[in-house]
Amino acid sequence: MSLSALAIVGRHRTPFYMRDFTIDADNLSSFGIYGQGGLSEAEFFGDHFGIADDEALEKTSSAWPCNLHHQFLLQAACDQLEEALREGRWRPNGSGADACWVGSVMTSDNYKAFAYVTTNVRYISLIEDEIASDNPQVLKSHDNDLKNLFANIHRLYTDHLLNPFASPNSKITSKRFDLGVIHLADKFNGR
């Protein structure tokens, strides 16, 4: 089980942070642009950003250190989560990290998407699961590991918000946060 990608999305589907954690990602520079197909990212994700200005659009959408395939899956998971929350299929229960834990929102190929919601933000992660297991104990410990991961990312996020230069409604550009998340992901992936 390994963490492939993480997205942090705000209340109105505005993405604050999207990142890949695959081994290829280490070879490329943090905020570089990955190879694209014919369709530019700007056109592909046009309506999610709702920005009229083309230049700004291109700049924002090409700035995610996350390849298109993962971005696509993250966005789809985000849609599912949104639907689930809107229809009230999930209610917070328990306390602490348990209360924010939503669980699996989507499955596709090898990837499972898990979500964790807090007051202003939703965290969506793509987990690559090689071995599917039905053993409830394994699933439970699996869930607990993920819950801890999300709780730690949440802590990093609150620390980031305490920086007076950080705006709660804008992209997360803090190097400290980025490095912290990469470190957590590496620990989780056992690297």
Add this chain to the structure above:
Amino acid sequence: MSSKSQAAQAGQALWAKMPKANAELFALTYGSLVTELVRDYEDPIEVNAQLDRIGYSIGVRCVDEFLSKADVAGMGLTTQCQNLRDTAEVVAKMGFKMFLGIQAEVGAFSQDQRCFSIYLQDNPLSTFVELPEDDPSGGEDLRRLKYSNLYCGVIRGALEQVNLKVDCNIVRDTLKGDELNEIRVELKEVLADGAGDDYKEE
């Protein structure tokens, strides 16, 4: 030196008696102040100047409280600072300790004994702060911002009230990657006690 440990001890005693405030709230308040200034003035040099002015007005008021409390702690008017070295010790060991609870060191005295440095290991004002990277869209370069410039103003204001005109500058800043914060203080002149030109003896 006896005055050094005396100052440190007095500082500790003073800090124990002062009312305390929440450090996070303090840091967040200062952070909002700085970001508002940045929003208003845009130019980081101008923001530094404003922070210095704000610090100045704080220093001018703090020094009276300091001197009145210091009297009780045994460093009163009878034990005056004989030279700049003593002044430096008092500012760092008692002043910073009393108001902020942090341990500051002095050092780097110049040849002519007119300059010194104050070293701060941790800076309560800059908890959680991370200076934003250069804005690629051509925004102002916040690397020129001296986030803790308030301290410079405070020292300048406080020392001016005791007739020492000084210039203060932040030369090393942990927010910019240095290991500690260093404030360089230079004595410009010792002002004479006077009522000013407007007042003329009959």
